[in-house]
Structure formats: C-alpha cells, structure tokens
Amino acid sequence: xxxxxxLQVAVEDKPILKGLNLEVKAGExxxxxxxxxxxxxxxxxxxxxxxxxxxxxxxxxxDGKDLxxxxxxxxxxxxxxxxxxxxxxxxxxxxxxFLKASLNAIxxxxxxxxxxxxxxxxxxxxxxxxVGMDEKFLKRNVNAGFSGGxxxxxxILQMALLEPKLALLDETDSGLDIDALRIxxxxxxxxxxPDRAMVIVTHYQRLLDYIEPDFVHVLSDGKIxxxxxxxxxxxxxxxxxxxxxxxxAA
Amino acid sequence: xxxxxDQNKWFDRILAQAVTDLPGADLTWLQEKRExxxxxxxxxxxxxxxxxxxxxxxxDNLLKQEFESPTPDFSALQAGDIRDxxxxxxxxxxxxxxxxxRIVTDLSRTNGLEKEVSLGSLRAxxxxxxxxxxxxxxxxxxxxxxxxxxxxxxxNDGLYLHVSANTKVSKPIEVIYLTLSLENQLVVQPRNxxxxxxxxxxxxxxxxxxxxxxxxxxxxxxxxxxxxxxxxTHAWFQDESHAAYHISNINLVQDSNSVYRxxxxxxxxxxxxxxxxxxxxxxxxxxxxNGLYTIGEKQLIDFHLNIEHLxxxxxxxxxxxxxxxxxxRAVFDGRILVEKDAQLTNANLSNANLLLTRDxxxxxxPQLEIYADDVKCSHGTTIGQLDPxxxxxxxxxxxxxxxxxxxxxxxxxxxxxxxxxxxxxxTRIEAKIRAQLLSANTKP
Numbered sequence: 155x156x157x158x159x160x161l162q163v164a165v166e167d168k169p170i171l172k173g174l175n176l177e178v179k180a181g182e183x184x185x186x187x188x189x190x191x192x193x194x195x196x197x198x199x200x201x202x203x204x205x206x207x208x209x210x211x212x213x214x215x216x217d218g219k220d221l222x223x224x225x226x227x228x229x230x231x232x233x234x235x236x237x238x239x240x241x242x243x244x245x246x247x248x249x250x251x252f253l254k255a256s257l258n259a260i261x262x263x264x265x266x267x268x269x270x271x272x273x274x275x276x277x278x279x280x281x282x283x284x285v286g287m288d289e290k291f292l293k294r295n296v297n298a299g300f301s302g303g304x305x306x307x308x309x310i311l312q313m314a315l316l317e318p319k320l321a322l323l324d325e326t327d328s329g330l331d332i333d334a335l336r337i338x339x340x341x342x343x344x345x346x347x348p349d350r351a352m353v354i355v356t357h358y359q360r361l362l363d364y365i366e367p368d369f370v371h372v373l374s375d376g377k378i379x380x381x382x383x384x385x386x387x388x389x390x391x392x393x394x395x396x397x398x399x400x401x402x403a404a
Numbered sequence: 405x406x407x408x409x410d411q412n413k414w415f416d417r418i419l420a421q422a423v424t425d426l427p428g429a430d431l432t433w434l435q436e437k438r439e440x441x442x443x444x445x446x447x448x449x450x451x452x453x454x455x456x457x458x459x460x461x462x463x464d465n466l467l468k469q470e471f472e473s474p475t476p477d478f479s480a481l482q483a484g485d486i487r488d489x490x491x492x493x494x495x496x497x498x499x500x501x502x503x504x505x506r507i508v509t510d511l512s513r514t515n516g517l518e519k520e521v522s523l524g525s526l527r528a529x530x531x532x533x534x535x536x537x538x539x540x541x542x543x544x545x546x547x548x549x550x551x552x553x554x555x556x557x558x559x560n561d562g563l564y565l566h567v568s569a570n571t572k573v574s575k576p577i578e579v580i581y582l583t584l585s586l587e588n589q590l591v592v593q594p595r596n597x598x599x600x601x602x603x604x605x606x607x608x609x610x611x612x613x614x615x616x617x618x619x620x621x622x623x624x625x626x627x628x629x630x631x632x633x634x635x636x637t638h639a640w641f642q643d644e645s646h647a648a649y650h651i652s653n654i655n656l657v658q659d660s661n662s663v664y665r666x667x668x669x670x671x672x673x674x675x676x677x678x679x680x681x682x683x684x685x686x687x688x689x690x691x692x693x694n695g696l697y698t699i700g701e702k703q704l705i706d707f708h709l710n711i712e713h714l715x716x717x718x719x720x721x722x723x724x725x726x727x728x729x730x731x732x733r734a735v736f737d738g739r740i741l742v743e744k745d746a747q748l749t750n751a752n753l754s755n756a757n758l759l760l761t762r763d764x765x766x767x768x769x770p771q772l773e774i775y776a777d778d779v780k781c782s783h784g785t786t787i788g789q790l791d792p793x794x795x796x797x798x799x800x801x802x803x804x805x806x807x808x809x810x811x812x813x814x815x816x817x818x819x820x821x822x823x824x825x826x827x828x829x830x831t832r833i834e835a836k837i838r839a840q841l842l843s844a845n846t847k848p
Binding site: 202203204205225226227229230231235236238241242244245246247251252255256257259260263295312316 | 791792793794796797798799800801802803804805807811812814815816817818819
C-alpha cells in the first residue's frame with residue numbers, strides 16, 4: 155500500500171530524512187520509534203502533505219502511484235489520514251459542521267453522494283459512541299478548549315468517521331495520562347482491520363503496550379537503522395536509544 | 405451672501421434638489437432646524453484629510469459624483485423584489501419598506517401592532533406626534549459631521565418608532581431601506597427617529613440594500629433615545645450595491661438602566677462610513693455593540709465609534725471584526741470617553757482584522773480618553789492572517805483550500821454573527837458572506 159524508497163527530505167536546506175525505506179501492506183501496523191529530532195514527525199507530515207518540506211530525493215508510492223503528485227486534500231480523498239500530535243483549535247468552527255464538511259468532501263471526491271444532515275447525525279452519533287466520547291463535544295468548536303485527551307479523542311473520532319486506508323498517528327500518546335492513553339488506544343484497536351494500515355510514530359514504548367505493532371522500526375538521523383517485531387520496542391524501553399545509534403555510527 | 409467654493413457647491417446642489425417636496429411647511433421649528441443645518445453645513449464644508457475624523461477616508465470620489473433626488477411618486481417596487489432579502493416570515497415581524505427614501509405602504513405590514521406603539525414614516529407621523537418629534541430632532545446632538553447637517557437641512561422621511569412606557573413590542577420590527585435607480589444616480593437621505601419611553605422594549609432590524617449594482621448615495625441619520633429602564637435590540641445590516649456610497653450617522657442617548665444591544669454588519673458599498681455615537685447619560689446604562697465588516701475589491705469601509713460615559717456606573721462593550729480581501733480597505737476608529745464624574749465605568753473596546761490578501765489594508769485606531777480614576781477600561785486591536793496550520797488541518801481532512809479559507813474566515817466572524825438577534829438573520833447573513841467569499845479573490 156505504501157512504499158517509501160530512499161526518501162530524502164530537507165527543511166530550509168537542512169536534510170532531515172536521509173534515505174528512508176519503508177514498506178507498509180494493508181492490515182499491518184508499523185511503529186516508528188526514535189529519539190527527538192530523528193525525523194519521525196517529518197515523515198508523518200510529508201506523507202500527509204504539509205507545506206514547508208522539500209523532497210530532495212527518493213520516492214513514495216501509495217497504491218502504486220506517486221504520492222507527491224497529490225495535493226493534501228487529494229491524499230485525504232485517497233484514504234490517508236494523519237492524527238496530529240498537536241490538533242489545532244479552530245475558533246468559531248463548529249465541530250459537527252467540520253466533521254460533516256470533511257466526510258462529504260471525501261465522499262464527493264470519490265463520486266459518492268453527500269450525506270444529508272439527518273443521515274450524518276445518525277452516523278456521527280454511532281461513531282461518538284464507538285470512541286467513547288461525550289456528544290457535547292460535537293456542539294463545541296473544533297478542539298476549542300478541549301483538554302489534551304479530548305483533542306486526541308477527537309482525532310480518533312475523525313479517524314473512525316473517515317475510515318482511512320492508511321492512518322498515520324503522530325505522537326498520539328504525547329501529553330496523555332494513562333487513562334486517556336488507554337481510551338485512545340482502545341479506539342485505535344477497534345479500528346484495526348485487514349484493509350487498513352497504520353503507521354504509529356512515537357517516542358515512547360508505552361503506547362505500544364496498548365496497541366500491538368506488527369513491526370517496529372528505529373529511526374535515527376533520518377534513516378531507519380533497525381527493524382524488528384514488537385520485542386524491539388521492549389528492548390528500546392530497557393536500553394534506550396543509545397546502543398542503537400552508537401551501533402549505527404560505528 | 406456667502407461665496408461658495410466648488411466643493412461647497414456640491415453640497416448646495418444636493419440640497420437644492422432635496423428641498424422640493426419637503427413635509428412640515430407649517431412647522432416653524434422644523435424650518436428653522438433645516439435652515440440652521442444648512443448654515444452649519446456650509447460653514448463646515450468639505451471634509452479634508454487634515455481633519456482627524458476623515459484622516460484615512462477620502463471623500464474625493466464621492467464629491468466627484470453628481471446625484472439627483474428621487475421622484476416622489478416612485479412605486480414600481482413589487483413584493484418579489486424584496487422576497488430574497490427579508491429576514492423574517494411575514495407573520496413573524498412587523499415590517500416597513502422604504503424605497504428611494506419614501507415608505508412603500510403596500511409592502512409594509514403593521515397589522516396587529518400594539519396600540520401603545522407608533523411605527524411608520526416620519527413624514528406621516530409629523531402631524532400626529534409633532535411634539536415628540538420636535539423635541540427629539542431639536543435635541544439631536546450637534547455634529548461636526550457635514551453630512552449629517554446635509555441630512556438635517558432636508559429632513560424629509562424615514563423611520564419613526566415610538567414605544568410608550570412599559571410596552572414591549574411583541575415581534576421584531578424589520579425595516580428595509582432599498583435604493584434602486586434605473587437611470588439617474590440618486591441621493592436618498594433617510595431620517596430615522598427611535599424613541600423608547602420608560603421601561604419599553606423593542607427589537608429593530610434594519611437593512612440597507614439595493615436590488616442592482618447602480619451608483620447612488622445614501623446619507624442617513626438615525627437618532628435613538630432610550631428612556632430609563634428601556635431595552636432596544638438593534639441589528640443594522642448594510643448590504644448596499646457595490647457601486648454605492650453610504651453614510652449612516654447613528655446617535656444614541658441612554659438614560660439610567662437602559663440597555664442597548666447592537667449588531668452592525670456591513671458587506672456592501674464601494675465607499676461607506678458609519679458613525680455610532682453613544683451618550684450614556686443615566687446611571688446603570690449599558691450598551692453592547694458588535695460589528696463585522698467583510699469587504700473586498702475596491703471597497704472602502706469606515707466605522708467610527710464614539711462612546712461617551714458621562715455619569716457613574718455605566719458599562720459598554722464594543723467589539724468589531726473585519727474580514728478583508730482583494731484590495732479592500734477598512735478604517736476603524738473607536739473612542740471611549742470617560743468623563744470626570746463617570747466613576748466605576750466599565751468599558752471594553754476591541755477591533756480584530758483578518759487580512760486574506762496581501763493587497764487588503766486596514767487603519768485601526770482605538771482610543772481611551774479617561775478623566776475619572778476608578779474605572780475599568782480596555783482596548784485592543786489585532787491584524788492577522790489565516791494560520792497555515794489551521795488550513796493544513798482542514799485540507800488534511802479532505803476539505804479544499806478555498807473551502808478551508810472560507811470556513812476559517814466565517815469562524816473568525818462567528819462571534820459577531822452569533823450576536824444577531826434572530827437565527828433567521830444569522831443564517832441569511834452567513835450565507836451571504838459565504839457567497840461573497842466564494843466569488844471573490846481571497847487567495848493570498
């Protein structure tokens with residue numbers, strides 16, 4: 155589904171990703187771990203289409219097509235979803251209105267008909283229940299005044315609503331207490347499916363206690379320096395990143 | 405005989421046209437008022453940019469235009485012409501329609517109106533409520549604004565609303581001022597008078613609109629007098645033709661414990677200037693003014709607020725937002741005056757501007773002038789652009805960039821829109837802004 159080959163990315167002429175390779179197939183969950191500044195968030199952002207990054211080499215194929223040919227919103231239409239580390243607060247934009255606009259934009263782009271308000275309300279109420287959220291958050295403005303946990307849960311709600319093929323989770327665990335983390339992980343686990351791939355970017359292993367990955371990759375200085383299964387994450391938890399980064403530098 | 409400069413001749417020409425067919429020929433006070441206003445108008449003359457109140461707003465283009473007064477027998481307006489403009493269903497409001505400055509009785513609806521309420525045209529009310537009108541018009545604060553003198557020199561017609569003591573008007577009053585000219589460039593000068601007696605309550609929704617894109621000049625004056633304990637909710641919507649010139653002077657006087665809530669929204673006109681002057685003369689008075697302007701291509705909009713706290717224990721909130729795109733220009737000048745005696749005044753003023761394009765421009769000037777020592781006052785202005793992170797967030801959810809910018813702009817305006825007195829009005833105006841932003845050049 156996602157094939158990243160020798161990807162090189164710079165921000166203001168400073169190389170961040172320096173030849174990254176990754177293959178993700180439907181149904182798989184990949185965890186990308188790594189120390190701060192290793193390029194984890196850059197990877198998530200560039201896949202989702204955020205401005206400010208320059209691709210200086212390599213390629214990314216999504217369903218066999220060049221991902222960088224697609225505009226940000228076209229990637230969403232094609233089934234890519236980024237759950238953000240810092241979901242923004244949108245003053246004056248009603249959450250329900252936003253969620254409906256998002257879903258219908260994607261439906262229209264796919265040649266499906268828009269949902270009416272009645273159809274949408276029925277659907278969103280199911281999804282709210284699915285992720286264990288309070289309906290009152292639908293009436294509020296997007297993320298405005300939400301706690302960290304509520305914001306992350308609102309991201310998972312969007313993921314449940316939009317049913318992406320490829321979900322990118324950028325530091326979804328950051329800033330969450332253990333209860334909030336469990337709730338968010340619960341939502342993610344319910345969304346595991348044979349048709350859906352997930353790439354989870356995280357600094358800490360603890361999220362992986364709740365979401366079990368098929369593969370764990372260690373990103374350091376813009377490259378994946380080690381890949382393995384979930385036991386690699388436990389090893390990292392124990393030893394930290396030092397032994398790996400030294401090993402790769404040697 | 406005064407020798408008139410070319411500029412003053414412009415005012416004189418407009419006036420000469422306007423003074424035919426004026427009502428109240430038998431009312432000496434009215435004749436005198438007009439004469440005094442004329443003298444004052446000629447004395448003040450053309451506003452120049454050396455004057456602080458006109459510093460950022462040039463009247464040159466306005467004064468290059470020639471305008472004619474409308475013919476009084478205008479009656480071509482049909483119900484269909486305003487069907488898409490009105491905010492309320494017929495049964496949900498009382499409605500007055502003015503076309504080219506004169507009331508259109510056929511389209512106005514006041515049946516069922518409380519008998520303690522006078523609602524109609526000023527012209528028709530002159531003979532009936534002569535005394536109230538006389539005292540209010542003579543009390544209308546002398547202005548340094550030459551255009552309000554031009555209006556006063558030819559007081560003719562406009563809205564007259566008088567609510568008697570302790571009466572609550574049961575439905576919102578919708579007033580449409582429509583200007584349409586097929587051939588000539590018209591000048592219309594509505595003179596509106598709103599008087600709420602002690603304990604009275606009303607909701608007034610005014611709309612200044614046009615059915616076409618013609619050039620005309622609306623030069624209105626609205627005097628509002630709120631007696632003790634009265635409450636007026638006032639929505640003011642300016643959606644003139646994008647070739648029109650618009651001036652509104654709103655003069656508010658508040659007695660003790662009266663409450664005035666205003667939502668002012670302006671989208672139209674090629675050039676428009678609105679002054680809101682509030683004089684809080686009674687203890688416990690409160691006024692609340694929320695404003696929004698959304699303008700673009702070649703439009704200029706100017707809001708001047710002058711809020712005077714004259715006695716102790718009065719409060720006011722003035723919050724204006726602007727969305728500018730294309731080569732839109734806005735001027736905001738908000739002044740709060742707290743007089744020496746006005747202890748315990750609480751007043752807050754803000755102006756936030758969203759510039760969607762590089763070519764848009766705003767001059768904003770909030771001022772606090774405080775002579776009392778025990779007060780709480782604040783002011784603040786911001787000028788900003790849409791946040792790229794916000795646009796990215798929406799686009800990453802499948803929403804196009806154009807739609808994202810529109811959603812965020814409307815989000816910015818939302819606070820003001822929420823202050824509209826009715827849902828129907830808010831929905832209609834939101835749809836208008838949406839359409840305006842969609843058709844306009846809002847790319848950065």
